[in-house]
Amino acid sequence: MHRLKVAHPERCIGCLSCMFACSRINTGHVSLDRSAIKIKTQGGIEGDFVVVVCHACRDPPCVKACPTGALERRDDGNVVFHEDLCNGCGECVDVCLIGAISLDGDEKAVKCRHCGACVAFCPHDVLELEEVPALGGSDAQKSSVH
């Protein structure tokens, strides 16, 4: 499976190309609210940029928190999102301390699919899509104990 990695956050210029790529390619909209990657500023543009992406947790708390089963963890470790099941409760948002999940204007969760679309539009090589070993369901449970 693939995982989106913030390889070089220091190189970010705050252009938001990645956010526009994510919403454009995954939703067909032009929107920041529909982007699963988030660029934040720490103390304004003259401060540092913070690139917030889904960590692809091995034992994802968002899945556990979701009361409707809209977020589902597949056996290989991938988390899939069933939009029709999402009721906009925001439990997943609260439990992800990184801040990688948000709700869009339709009150649906926005969750990274680790598709890599944003990587191709980052002009400064901040992002990478890395290959991580797929996990069996039970392995994942074990490894997550640490």
Next chain:
Amino acid sequence: MLRRVLYIDLGKKESWVEERDELFERWLGGTGVATQLLLEECPQGVDPLSPEAPIIFSIGPLNALFPVVTKTVTAFKSPLTGELGESYAGGRLAMAMRFAGHESIVIRGAADRPSYISITDDDVKIKDATSVWGINATTVGFILREVETGVGRRSIIRIGPAGEKLVKYAGVIVDTYRHFGRLGLGAVFGSKNLKALVISGTEDVEVPDPGRYRKVYNKLYRIAVQTDVMDKYHDIGTSININVLNQLKGLPTRNFQSTSFEGAANISGEVFADDYLFRKVSCAHCPIGCIHIAMLKTSFAPHHEFEIRKVSYDYELIYALGSNLGVSDPAGLLELIEACERYGMDVMSTGVVLGWATEAYERDLITPQETLGVPLQWNNIKGYQKAIDHIVGMPNEFYAALAQGVELASDRYGGKEFAMALAGNEVAGYHTGPASIVGQIVGVRHSHLDNAGYSIDQKAAKKQLKPEEMVDAIIKEDDSRGVFNSLVGCLFARGVYTNDNIIDALGAIGIEKTQEDLDDLGKRIFEEKYRFKRREGFDIAEIKVPKRFYETITTMGMVDPETVETMLEIYRERRGW
């Protein structure tokens, strides 16, 4: 995609939204639409600093949708020139206006006390700004960032003390390090008791054909990032021109007394890039990131005690407060730039005003009595710092005159022949030849960016252009930039947005245009701007070119007045005036 006009009346404390499809269809957006709104809103002959004078902001159909289409245009009546005021800024404003769902904003009236406007989608609040009145532009940005919502997608624009005090070339700071610099929008804000405007929104923009949109997007992104058309801007940046123009004898030095500067090597783009540059940042939705930020580290006490300041720089700033003032110390130059940033005043105008004042002081037209003992001397950074404080503080008549611009100051104190303004606007940093002079005279806002005369000169220097050819090139730029500025793209991306690519991009979002449509639109926009200019009393025939332009060698050799006269005549003829 919402294409609407938001009206805000500061006096009546009201706001409303109007759908004006026909306006956007006919004039595309950006400067095309802003010019119409200005013609509608601004009563003829009105005092630019009275409540009746409006402020217009506009974006265009491609803003936030395509890479490097990042600018917002503002239109107003300029307190500096008394006619068309127009200025462009990047940052996040265009994106924030797009997501708030307003392609244009009209501000009418004046608030009865210091105020700022807070816009979230259709919700408009006029809030009290008394506690931040008098606070410098940088700090007020930090303060509003804390109290306002919309993190990550908002834009905060504000004035500094220069705008509050009605310095006629005060600007408006946009987010961080971007500006509506020229022609005095800051003073218009100040006259309305308007300290700031914060805008954000959540409109979800849909395009008619996402597949086609993505295809065109990919093409434009690739040209911007993977070809060399924008290399100059993300490498050393515009300041690469310091060395280039210095070698070409086009770098105005000591108030245009010379066009090569012996200290250029100390303040070149290369020096700033190697010794001071610590970060480059971008306007929202621009993969280039040309905003060069220098770190200025100054020791304020022994034992390694330092002040750290982060200052953005560009070619024009280095010219205006550097070579034009004989300043060859890069750290001192950054301090001067930073002073203008905090006060919120246009750096080009400030540099030209100080250049004139220094020469006038040398020639005893003004004395220490006027300057209040401040030594106005080339390369005297402390003196210039004090003078900048005084321009904003206006402790006497002399500094109050400097705050009105170089034309008025030289009217009062003499030295008109070296007061480096054209049509009332302090000139940009290019003494390249006749096209630069003519271009700034005829340009709609008397800016080097109206038609890039400086670049026509550089071409002419290489392959001998006739006056007719130079004039034709100016007209072509005048008109085509009217279209590009209606989109509203970053001029650095002109090479990306060729006519074909503009047509493609518009088509991808459902606006079908042909080359003829765009050519015609460019001409009409230019004429409409001139309609406003003439209405407010502008007449090319009355423009006087300060003698200094003809006394100092340019890239194209000495320019004689006849060449400029001839070119102006050809220009009028070609325009059918």
